[in-house]
Amino acid sequence: MTDWIKRWQEGKIGWHKKLPNSKLIEFITCLKLCKNSTIFVPLCGKSVDMLYLLEKGYRIIGVELSELAAEQFFKENELEYSIKKTDQFIIYYAPNIQIYCGDFFDLNAHDLKAVSAVYDRAALIALPADLRQEYTQHLYSIIQAGCRVLLLTLNYPQSQISGPPFAVNQAQVLSLYKNGFDCQLLQCFNDLENEPKFQRANVDFIEKATYCLHKK
Ligand SMILES: C[S@@+](CC[C@H](N)C(=O)[O-])C[C@H]1O[C@@H](n2cnc3c(N)ncnc32)[C@H](O)[C@@H]1O
Numbered sequence: 001m002t003d004w005i006k007r008w009q010e011g012k013i014g015w016h017k018k019l020p021n022s023k024l025i026e027f028i029t030c031l032k033l034c035k036n037s038t039i040f041v042p043l044c045g046k047s048v049d050m051l052y053l054l055e056k057g058y059r060i061i062g063v064e065l066s067e068l069a070a071e072q073f074f075k076e077n078e079l080e081y082s083i084k085k086t087d088q089f090i091i092y093y094a095p096n097i098q099i100y101c102g103d104f105f106d107l108n109a110h111d112l113k114a115v116s117a118v119y120d121r122a123a124l125i126a127l128p129a130d131l132r133q134e135y136t137q138h139l140y141s142i143i144q145a146g147c148r149v150l151l152l153t154l155n156y157p158q159s160q161i162s163g164p165p166f167a168v169n170q171a172q173v174l175s176l177y178k179n180g181f182d183c184q185l186l187q188c189f190n191d192l193e194n195e196p197k198f199q200r201a202n203v204d205f206i207e208k209a210t211y212c213l214h215k216k
Contacts, residue, residue: 008066014197015122015165016045020052023152023210024119027186030212031117031148033058038114042104042139043123046073053119054096061115062099063107070099105134109142118149124176125153125165132168136176140215149181149213154206161201173211182214 007013033039037058041050044062046069053060064070070092074081079094089102100107118139127135139149151173158167168176170185177183188209192198198206 004065008068013045015126016047018048020049021121021152023187023208024049024052024121024150027150027210027212028056030184030186031119031150033117037116040112040115040118040143042118042120042135043126044073044099045069045122046076047121048077049119049121050097051077058096059114060097061112062097063104064099064101065103067101070101073099105138107138107142109144112142113144115143116147118143118147120149121152122165124151125163125168128163128166132172132176137179140180143215145215147215149211149215151211151213153209153211155209156198156203156206160203161198169207170209173209177213180216182216184212184214186210186212 031037031039035057039053039058039060041047041053041060041062044050044064045066046064050060050062050073067090070090073079074092074094079097081092081094084091084093088106089100092099092101100111124132124135143149153168153173154165155167155169170188174183188207190205191208192203192206195203195206
C-alpha cells in the first residue's frame with residue numbers, strides 16, 4: 001500500500017489517462033444503467049472515466065488510498081468538494097460523487113447500498129496475484145445481488161515484464177469470479193501496437209479484454 005502512496009507523491013502514475021476509456025464508452029450499455037444509477041469505481045485514482053460518468057448523469061462512489069489522488073481529481077476538474085472524516089476514511093464529497101479515501105478492504109455493504117454497477121479499470125490488475133481472490137470476494141460481499149460489473153483486464157507473458165499492471169488471463173478471471181457471478185467475455189484483442197512500454201520490453205503480445213459480470 002505504501003508503494004501506491006509513494007507513486008502518487010512522486011507523480012509516477014503512468015496508468016492515468018487524459019481521455020475517457022474507449023471500452024467504457026463502447027460497453028457501458030452492458031451495465032444496464034438507469035437515470036441516476038450509482039456506479040462504484042474501486043481503486044479509482046483520479047480517473048477521468050469518473051468525470052465521463054458524472055457528465056452522463058450517473059452518480060459515483062470511488063475508493064482510493066491516496067489523498068493526493070482524490071484532491072487532484074476534484075481540483076483538476078474544478079469540482080468544489082467538502083470532506084468528512086470517519087474512523088477508516090476521509091470522504092470527499094461533491095454533487096453526485098463521493099470518493100472514499102482509504103483502503104478498499106475497509107468498505108462495507110452499507111457504504112455501497114446505492115450502487116447498482118461497478119466499473120473496474122486497472123483495479124483487479126493493479127493487485128498482485130495473492131490479493132486478487134480477496135479483492136473479488138470482498139467486492140462480492142459489498143455489492144447487491146443483480147449488480148453488474150464492467151471489468152477491463154490485460155494479459156501478457158508475465159515472465160517478460162513485471163507488473164503492475166499484472167497479467168490476468170481469461171481462465172484466471174473465470175476462476176476469480178466463478179462463485180457468485182455470471183461472467184461474459186465481451187471482447188479480447190492484441191493491442192501491442194498501442195503499447196510502446198510493452199514493445200520496448202519485447203513482450204510477445206498484450207491482450208486487452210472486457211468482461212461483463214453479473215452478481216447472482
Ligand atoms: C493502477 S491505478 C488505477 C487507477 C484508476 N482505476 C484508473 O484507471 O486511472 C490503481 C490505484 O489503486 C489505488 N489503490 C491500490 N490499493 C488500494 C486499496 N487497497 N484501496 C484503495 N485504493 C487502492 C492506488 O493508489 C492507485 O491509485
